[in-house]
Amino acid sequence: MKAITLSLETQQPILATSFQGDPNSDVSYPYIPGSMIRGAIIGRYMRQHNLSELDLASKEVKRLFFDANSTRYLNAYLLSQEKHPQRTLPLPLSWFKDKDAELKEDSPITVYDFSIDKGDDPETPKSVGEYFWAKKGRVVNLYKEKRRINIHNFRDRQKGRSTDTQGELFRYDALDAGQKFQSIILCEDGDATAIHMLLVTEPNIWLGGSQSAGYGHTKIIDLEILNDWDEIRKPAEDREGKENLSITLLSDTLLRNECGQPVADPMLIKQAVEEVLNISDISLLKPSNIFASSTLIGGFNRKWGLPLPQVPALAAGTVIVFEGIEINESQIQQLECYGIGERREDGFGRVVVNWLEEKTFQISLPDSSNTSSLPPLKKESSHLVAEQMAQRLLEQKLEQYLQKQVGRLSLDEGISNSQLSRLQSVARQALPNGDCNLVISLLNNLPSNARNQFERTKIGNKSFREQLDEWLGNPTDWINGIKEVRIADIERKFDDDRAREDKLAEKYTLRLIMAVAKKATKEKK
Amino acid sequence: MPIYQLKIQLLSDTTFGRGDGVAGLIDQEVEHDPYGFPYLRGRTLKGLLSEECDNLIAVLSNPKQDWGKVACQLFGTVGSTLGTMGAVHVGDACLPEDLRQAVAFQIEEKILTKTEVLDSLTTIRRQTAIDSESGIADEGSLRSFRVVLRELCLTADFIFEKIPSNEMLSVLAVSSLALRRLGSGRNRGRGSVRCTLHDSEGNDITHQYANIFGTQIKEKAA
Numbered sequence: 220m221k222a223i224t225l226s227l228e229t230q231q232p233i234l235a236t237s238f239q240g241d242p243n244s245d246v247s248y249p250y251i252p253g254s255m256i257r258g259a260i261i262g263r264y265m266r267q268h269n270l271s272e273l274d275l276a277s278k279e280v281k282r283l284f285f286d287a288n289s290t291r292y293l294n295a296y297l298l299s300q301e302k303h304p305q306r307t308l309p310l311p312l313s314w315f316k317d318k319d320a321e322l323k324e325d326s327p328i329t330v331y332d333f334s335i336d337k338g339d340d341p342e343t344p345k346s347v348g349e350y351f352w353a354k355k356g357r358v359v360n361l362y363k364e365k366r367r368i369n370i371h372n373f374r375d376r377q378k379g380r381s382t383d384t385q386g387e388l389f390r391y392d393a394l395d396a397g398q399k400f401q402s403i404i405l406c407e408d409g410d411a412t413a414i415h416m417l418l419v420t421e422p423n424i425w426l427g428g429s430q431s432a433g434y435g436h437t438k439i440i441d442l443e444i445l446n447d448w449d450e451i452r453k454p455a456e457d458r459e460g461k462e463n464l465s466i467t468l469l470s471d472t473l474l475r476n477e478c479g480q481p482v483a484d485p486m487l488i489k490q491a492v493e494e495v496l497n498i499s500d501i502s503l504l505k506p507s508n509i510f511a512s513s514t515l516i517g518g519f520n521r522k523w524g525l526p527l528p529q530v531p532a533l534a535a536g537t538v539i540v541f542e543g544i545e546i547n548e549s550q551i552q553q554l555e556c557y558g559i560g561e562r563r564e565d566g567f568g569r570v571v572v573n574w575l576e577e578k579t580f581q582i583s584l585p586d587s588s589n590t591s592s593l594p595p596l597k598k599e600s601s602h603l604v605a606e607q608m609a610q611r612l613l614e615q616k617l618e619q620y621l622q623k624q625v626g627r628l629s630l631d632e633g634i635s636n637s638q639l640s641r642l643q644s645v646a647r648q649a650l651p652n653g654d655c656n657l658v659i660s661l662l663n664n665l666p667s668n669a670r671n672q673f674e675r676t677k678i679g680n681k682s683f684r685e686q687l688d689e690w691l692g693n694p695t696d697w698i699n700g701i702k703e704v705r706i707a708d709i710e711r712k713f714d715d716d717r718a719r720e721d722k723l724a725e726k727y728t729l730r731l732i733m734a735v736a737k738k739a740t741k742e743k744k
Numbered sequence: 745m746p747i748y749q750l751k752i753q754l755l756s757d758t759t760f761g762r763g764d765g766v767a768g769l770i771d772q773e774v775e776h777d778p779y780g781f782p783y784l785r786g787r788t789l790k791g792l793l794s795e796e797c798d799n800l801i802a803v804l805s806n807p808k809q810d811w812g813k814v815a816c817q818l819f820g821t822v823g824s825t826l827g828t829m830g831a832v833h834v835g836d837a838c839l840p841e842d843l844r845q846a847v848a849f850q851i852e853e854k855i856l857t858k859t860e861v862l863d864s865l866t867t868i869r870r871q872t873a874i875d876s877e878s879g880i881a882d883e884g885s886l887r888s889f890r891v892v893l894r895e896l897c898l899t900a901d902f903i904f905e906k907i908p909s910n911e912m913l914s915v916l917a918v919s920s921l922a923l924r925r926l927g928s929g930r931n932r933g934r935g936s937v938r939c940t941l942h943d944s945e946g947n948d949i950t951h952q953y954a955n956i957f958g959t960q961i962k963e964k965a966a
Contacts (some may be wrong), residue, residue: 367778370762371785423745432791476956611864705855
């Protein structure tokens with residue numbers, strides 16, 4: 220049996236619809252289901268062989284796509300953020316933390332595995348939550364998928380808009396772009412090359428719903444065939460001969476009861492294990508610990524254009540422990556290789572035996588600090604947009620600073636509204652060109668009565684005339700609280716060459732004068 | 745895998761609505777990514793192009809059915825089966841990738857905020873309804889909406905799994921030329937755009953394939 224590791228990077232959001240959400244929402248699974256990967260590979264096989272229909276009588280087709288004992292397409296779970304990234308796994312439901320413990324970066328908290336030993340600690344246990352995990356040294360890092368939520372509406376094709384009968388608003392809650400996942404394809408030795416060739420020819424692959432309209436584009440970033448592969452990176456020989464037998468589900472598992480009905484009953488795991496191993500030793504034993512959850516499984520068949528029947532299933536992370544039963548290495552390998560239950564070719568029914576050993580350990584969120592440097596701009600058009608953005612941002616900061624200054628300043632009594640209006644009028648005239656000389660000329664040629672009004676009116680602890688002379692003489696002096704603005708590698712300051720060319724400081728000084736005068740006029744009223 | 749690009753030049757301020765607003769500030773917000781960059785969703789763009797294509801084909805006389813088939817092959821038909829899927833995968837129309845990456849880095853380093861990025865590319869406009877009798881604003885009719893500033897150029901990728909036929913590209917080219925208004929308020933001055941189709945090397949192939957469309961119509965009609 221060979222394993223093909225398939226690493227995927229999402230270029231667009233992926234819509235892998237589950238049954239969560241209301242009827243007008245499509246909420247994606249937190250991973251890329253194996254069924255989706257299998258479907259995409261079937262599509263590729265058909266295109267490569269120029270087939271409009273699959274030949275179900277073909278042994279190769281049956282082996283590659285429809286025989287769970289030959290080929291299994293495992294779910295693509297998140298890749299960890301490490302130098303040598305590894306495929307994360309669903310969190311076991313037997314892990315609990317203290318109710319008040321908060322998960323943070325660089326601040327590990329203690330987690331207790333109740334399937335090993337349910338001691339007195341913690342006093343108020345709470346489930347850790349829905350995460351994926353990978354071990355980094357002695358600490359377990361938890362990962363959560365990023366999502367993008369978009370709202371769409373249904374428009375009538377002919378009318379081009381929503382109508383009374385058709386116009387539903389619906390929401391897509393999809394896996395966001397820019398994330399890395401890893402799936403595993405378990406296959407027979409002879410088929411590994413064929414599957415590898417299907418994948419290696421073209422790195423772009425489309426997965427999930429709404430593929431032709433902004434969703435589903437994924438890139439295969441790494442592909443490797445392995446002879447020796449273990450889902451939990453711990454050999455079976457290290458896990459045999461233990462006192463208890465613990466079974467942990469690494470993916471959702473579909474099991475049927477004796478009446479043939481699919482049910483989410485953890486006790487059915489015992490029967491399924493017996494069937495796979497062809498033993499009856501564990502039939503008389505009852506489980507000592509069960510940590511289980513159920514979910515609803517469905518899917519969509521693109522060949523039929525119809526959804527699959529919904530069935531209940533045991534959720535990934537379910538743990539069941541049997542006391543006093545031993546299992547040997549080959550039995551562990553068989554169970555873990557083939558899995559249990561139905562739809563194993565789609566990645567359901569993955570199990571691991573005697574996996575967890577530590578009663579307590581530390582968990583943390585991964586370090587998200589960025590050690591890379593600012594990426595450079597490559598295109599001329601990007602530079603133009605960055606310059607426009609920097610200019611607008613600078614103007615917005617100046618605007619905010621201006622408002623703050625105007626709020627702080629106020630004129631005392633002593634100047635008439637007519638003088639203030641005249642000042643505003645001349646400043647407005649000077650504004651388009653940033654020509655402060657117009658206002659300076661006005662102030663220098665005032666008749667004596669008007670001049671006295673400007674000199675005796677105080678603003679702060681200075682006369683209004685003095686303040687105006689300072690502002691107009693050195694327009695940049697009052698703008699000293701604004702830092703430079705940086706968009707990519709474009710840097711702008713209020714007194715750089717371009718700002719001087721545009722007379723930005725002069726224009727804002729004139730606006731300051733206008734605003735102060737207007738404020739004084741309004742306050743008098 | 746052949747990739748073509750659609751460049752959308754905004755000739756007037758445009759609102760790519762996302763169906764909600766910000767309570768107390770904006771009634772209609774534009775679609776923007778987690779870093780504050782506005783974009784037009786691929787799903788919306790595909791619908792707009794498909795609509796323009798349908799409108800064009802509807803006015804053709806003789807070769808209507810042939811062009812209808814080409815349009816169905818290109819954009820797909822209703823349903824979710826392998827047989828009904830379109831040949832083209834329409835991506836989101838975004839601002840340049842290198843700029844978005846550089847700004848994303850700055851946001852993660854906390855040099856910039858998402859709001860600053862959004863404010864530098866958009867502005868807020870306000871409008872009221874005017875009472876036809878009194879000539880003054882109707883009470884309670886003040887609305888605000890965010891607009892993406894004109895002159896920005898957004899680019900969307902068109903990805904084909906197989907090399908597209910000339911007919912498909914010509915349908916895409918004429919649909920692009922026909923698409924002149926999009927977004928909210930498109931009949932009120934907003935959303936005027938110019939769309940051009942480019943190949944993977946950035947060459948403008950809109951008129952080249954539009955001419956093919958025109959020539960083929962003339963030949964088939966003759």
